[in-house]
Amino acid sequence: MSGPGIHRRGWSLVATTLAALCVGLAFRRVFESREVLLVTVLSAIVPTFVVAACSGGPKRFVVDAEQARATRPLWPSVVLSALAWLLVVSGTLFRDRAVGYVVPTPGGVRDIGAAVVNAPKSILTTVLPAPPDGELLVLVSVCVWVAAFASAELALRTATVSLPALPALLAVVVPVVLGVGGPGSNVPVMIAMIGAIGLLLLIRAPQRRPPMGTALVGAPIVVALACVAGLLGPDLPGTRDRRPPDLRDLVELPPPQRLTGISPLDRISAWLMSPDQPMFSVDGPSAPDRYWRLTVLDRYDGSSWYPVRDLRATAGRVPDSPDGRPAVLTSVVNHVTLRDLGDIWLPASDRPTGVDAPGLRLRVDPVSGVIASGSGLRSGTRYRIDARIPALDPDRLQYLPAAHDPANTVLPESDAVGRPIPALEALRAKAVLATSGSTFPYQQALRLAQWLRASPHRYDIAAVPGHSYRNLQFFLETSKEGTSEQFATAFAVMARTLNLPTRVVVGFSAGREGANGVHEVRSGDVLAWPEVEFEGVGWVPFFPTPGQATDTGAHKQAPEQKAPTSSTPAKPITRAEKDRQIAGQSRSGPAPDPATPVRSHRERTRWELFAAAGAGVGVVGYLVSAWLGPVLARRRRRRGGPREQVIGAWRQINEDLVGAGMRTSESLTVGDVADYGATRLPSEAADRLPGLAALVNDIAYGERTIDQADADAAWRDRAIVAGAVRRLDGRPRAHVRAGHRMRPSSVALVFRSPDRGRE
Numbered sequence: 001m002s003g004p005g006i007h008r009r010g011w012s013l014v015a016t017t018l019a020a021l022c023v024g025l026a027f028r029r030v031f032e033s034r035e036v037l038l039v040t041v042l043s044a045i046v047p048t049f050v051v052a053a054c055s056g057g058p059k060r061f062v063v064d065a066e067q068a069r070a071t072r073p074l075w076p077s078v079v080l081s082a083l084a085w086l087l088v089v090s091g092t093l094f095r096d097r098a099v100g101y102v103v104p105t106p107g108g109v110r111d112i113g114a115a116v117v118n119a120p121k122s123i124l125t126t127v128l129p130a131p132p133d134g135e136l137l138v139l140v141s142v143c144v145w146v147a148a149f150a151s152a153e154l155a156l157r158t159a160t161v162s163l164p165a166l167p168a169l170l171a172v173v174v175p176v177v178l179g180v181g182g183p184g185s186n187v188p189v190m191i192a193m194i195g196a197i198g199l200l201l202l203i204r205a206p207q208r209r210p211p212m213g214t215a216l217v218g219a220p221i222v223v224a225l226a227c228v229a230g231l232l233g234p235d236l237p238g239t240r241d242r243r244p245p246d247l248r249d250l251v252e253l254p255p256p257q258r259l260t261g262i263s264p265l266d267r268i269s270a271w272l273m274s275p276d277q278p279m280f281s282v283d284g285p286s287a288p289d290r291y292w293r294l295t296v297l298d299r300y301d302g303s304s305w306y307p308v309r310d311l312r313a314t315a316g317r318v319p320d321s322p323d324g325r326p327a328v329l330t331s332v333v334n335h336v337t338l339r340d341l342g343d344i345w346l347p348a349s350d351r352p353t354g355v356d357a358p359g360l361r362l363r364v365d366p367v368s369g370v371i372a373s374g375s376g377l378r379s380g381t382r383y384r385i386d387a388r389i390p391a392l393d394p395d396r397l398q399y400l401p402a403a404h405d406p407a408n409t410v411l412p413e414s415d416a417v418g419r420p421i422p423a424l425e426a427l428r429a430k431a432v433l434a435t436s437g438s439t440f441p442y443q444q445a446l447r448l449a450q451w452l453r454a455s456p457h458r459y460d461i462a463a464v465p466g467h468s469y470r471n472l473q474f475f476l477e478t479s480k481e482g483t484s485e486q487f488a489t490a491f492a493v494m495a496r497t498l499n500l501p502t503r504v505v506v507g508f509s510a511g512r513e514g515a516n517g518v519h520e521v522r523s524g525d526v527l528a529w530p531e532v533e534f535e536g537v538g539w540v541p542f543f544p545t546p547g548q549a550t551d552t553g554a555h556k557q558a559p560e561q562k563a564p565t566s567s568t569p570a571k572p573i574t575r576a577e578k579d580r581q582i583a584g585q586s587r588s589g590p591a592p593d594p595a596t597p598v599r600s601h602r603e604r605t606r607w608e609l610f611a612a613a614g615a616g617v618g619v620v621g622y623l624v625s626a627w628l629g630p631v632l633a634r635r636r637r638r639r640g641g642p643r644e645q646v647i648g649a650w651r652q653i654n655e656d657l658v659g660a661g662m663r664t665s666e667s668l669t670v671g672d673v674a675d676y677g678a679t680r681l682p683s684e685a686a687d688r689l690p691g692l693a694a695l696v697n698d699i700a701y702g703e704r705t706i707d708q709a710d711a712d713a714a715w716r717d718r719a720i721v722a723g724a725v726r727r728l729d730g731r732p733r734a735h736v737r738a739g740h741r742m743r744p745s746s747v748a749l750v751f752r753s754p755d756r757g758r759e
Helices: 006-029 033-054 058-062 065-071 075-092 106-124 134-157 163-171 173-178 187-203 211-235 264-273 422-434 441-453 469-479 484-497 575-583 595-637 642-659 670-680 689-701 708-726 734-741 744-750
Strands: 278-283 292-300 305-307 312-314 327-338 352-356 362-364 371-373 382-391 502-508 519-522 526-534 538-541
Touching: 006 033, 006 134, 006 163, 006 173, 006 187, 033 075, 033 134, 075 106, 075 134, 106 134, 106 173, 134 163, 134 173, 163 173, 163 187, 264 292, 264 484, 264 502, 264 526, 292 484, 422 441, 422 469, 422 484, 441 484, 441 526, 441 575, 469 484, 484 502, 484 526, 595 642, 642 670, 642 689, 642 708, 670 689, 689 708
Parallel strands: none
Antiparallel strands: 278 327, 278 519, 292 305, 292 502, 312 362, 327 382, 352 382, 362 371, 502 526, 526 538
């Protein structure tokens, strides 16, 4: 029988089940691992048992592949597997719609079918990890079940070595594609998948290969390849900096979340006129130089700025910014209790990484990190928010180019009848004047903010609200008084005329610290500020509002954030101090980013380490194979019938005499080998060679009957010859013998089948 034998075909089910388990575990980036585990285990094991039962059990594994296809129809296995899947899914994911929590009702069957169809799109429109709802987890069950069922059937019905691995390889594509952008990494799962497939190939290897040699050498090779793939795969050239394809960019989002109430930017003046209205309280670290962001406004039509609207459902995770992030200065955890804030926006410190808000159906804008609720927020709502405070380094920012982001540089250039807008031209002229002499985007932004903060512009909570082109022109040319609404929006519009991508953020200052370290944030603490996007770092805040106090005593000024520096801790240099230095500098040309050569050196060092590790694995594997080759060859030659054992003893004597200096030419006859031994070995060993040589010739060319006694005698003769060779004075030196053992022909003995090359 060709192909896998009776036991190998049955043991293949172990490997196919492991591969199916890897398919389910690959969903770890889509769902929380603990939610996937039960569904994965049941969906991998149950169909395997169904296939084994339909095949008649282990006794049926003895049939040949062709006979199996002819005698066992496929449809009973398919039907039973489908029924078993319905029961498992109904009893685990749809229990509330099942009779006795197991048997699905007709309505439950329809719900399961609809969930299977809708799950992929629902996952693609959700920020990962997705909530562990049965309507979404059903996709895990389908992928794992199909992979396990198809692989098991192919393992029992076909004689091919690798075909049973194909269903799992195809099925794992689903979680890998859906998991793009999710937390964690699937590298460990892919290593396990490679190991499971390698095990399958070893189990189903053709029987002409020696099982022990295949197991001893093949298994370490499979493990080494899996580890090398896991180490090198994520760092292949172009993979680390290249964003993997994400189907979320192609899927049509649900209708935008409807925003309730008035835009927070339009409410700034009203809040400032009633400054003592409690907005929310913060329990946990809240430094006085940190601001609480409420929402981001990134679209401007010449009259108003509009909040972000591409909100996706989330279970609480906020994805990393797609346009880069600065280094993290610190991580903070806060508990926020809402008061009279209203609307749908949840305050957060900088860009959060996660939100735990029981009872709220959360939405997140993946680009800005803004968090919103699916409905209006009620007073008393409490949630936990985790955030990473960035370390903005002006020394690096000053040389970075602005990001290429046309959507955040666009401005309406003409009115409804197609005529140029005079107010926009006036704002552009003022922006050019304010940034005159600046040579880099960061310096341009600093000088623009400096110009707005300078006299005669003044902060006044009673200023006329509004941020249209005409409002901003009136603010800059006539009144020269405004709240942070006018200063922030004027900066954002003027910077866009300079081709700097900008957006406006509305938030609050830290508020007043009360009892037990709880900060009380009131309506008078509201503030707006602009942000500019830089290549490789993302959005950087600027603060053009003058530092004049309001009636509540809250100062509206730039946070004095400490910048990374080598100065002593006693006198840290703040970002504001460095910004003032950079804004006043004169430059004639660009300077290189100091982080670039360091990063390149690190990448080279990483690849050198990987190359050294790969070379080390190869050398160790070769040495182990060279040591195992003769040992395995000797064991194989002792197996088989008496005739095979006699020939094996003679071949072993050939190897021994090569170690004594005999040439290894294949043209030597049995008599030539015996003659060499007679001249090279002492008489005790040499006298045994002629009789054994005659016996080998009789086996090859005669009809002599060989029994086990002849085989045992041949191996006793071989032991005497080997002992004589070890005691030989004139045999080649140790390094010559070691070199012979290291030759590829000696290493090949690990894989050589017992009957290959017999005389």
